[in-house]
Amino acid sequence: MERPSLNYIIELSGGDAAFQDKLIAVVKEELPEEIKIYQGHMRDSAFAKAAEDVHKIKHKLGILSLEQAYELAIAYEEELKHGNSRLRAQFEKILEQCVDFISDL
């Protein structure tokens, strides 16, 4: 099963530890906030807005090297635009993994 990792950040940094720390700090700050906004929109069944939230979160999945999750997020975003939340449980499980991962960093 795919797990979050720092592979993308490390590769991108080219060994620049200061950049790695900076980007990790930004992800740690932004991602929980984005998830909170997404959860609020899902609670209100505001699926179109939630689709926009998923769009933004999708990039964070890429940053955490989650390629399969990124593809799932693309599908979920599209389905949410049409009011379909079929992939919700799968997507939210990935979010839980991401939150656990970044809180350990």
Added chain:
Amino acid sequence: MNCIIVDDEAAARAIVAHLCEQVDGLRVVDEFPNALQAIKYLNKNKVDVIFLDIHMPDFTGFDFIDTLKNPPKIVLTTSDRNFAIEAFEYDCIVDYLVKPITLPRFIKAAEKVKSFKAKTASITASNADLATPAPSPSEKELYVNIDRRLIKIEFSKIYLIEAKGDYILIKTEDKNYTVHSTLKKIEEKLPESSFLKVHRSFIINFKKIIDIEDNSVLIARDVIPISRSNRPELMKRLNLL
């Protein structure tokens, strides 16, 4: 080259800024979390390149470009693969980067910007001696979005384009490409000097015709119908003896 970054995501701005540092001659002069702040900045300052996110709240990247009278070169940065075709309808857009952006792909985009800038400078310098401006690259080729990749297809290699529902099939001498687009959209991009719509489902490169018989045309190994209304225009374009 001076550039600015416009993206509502701090992580995306940090990544693009870091990538810019890796390219000689590219300097980030400012960053903006939304389009309105960037517009205010551009009212007072000139830049060479904008790294621009498409998907921003309230004001999209395309809305932003539409507000600029003389836009500089723009590289789009997005998590959305679906805007590539729309993006290349803008002359100022040089490249389209799908997030998360990698260093090799970013370097390629930066090289494209440099080469566009150099071409523009050379055209400007030689304009005084030219009766007509030099052709831009878009008059020689087309970029199509297939599976997250922008693939270059030279016009001179295309011999047929066929409508297939929500897709078009582009047939070239080397291979065929299925692209999510319409015949109408691609028709606007093709040079009239070579291409003609001969039927509601077909555009042909009439320079590649082998023969014409009644209401059909043989092009490579394909026999294509010519609709009655389009036949006169086709005959007009041919060098008839």
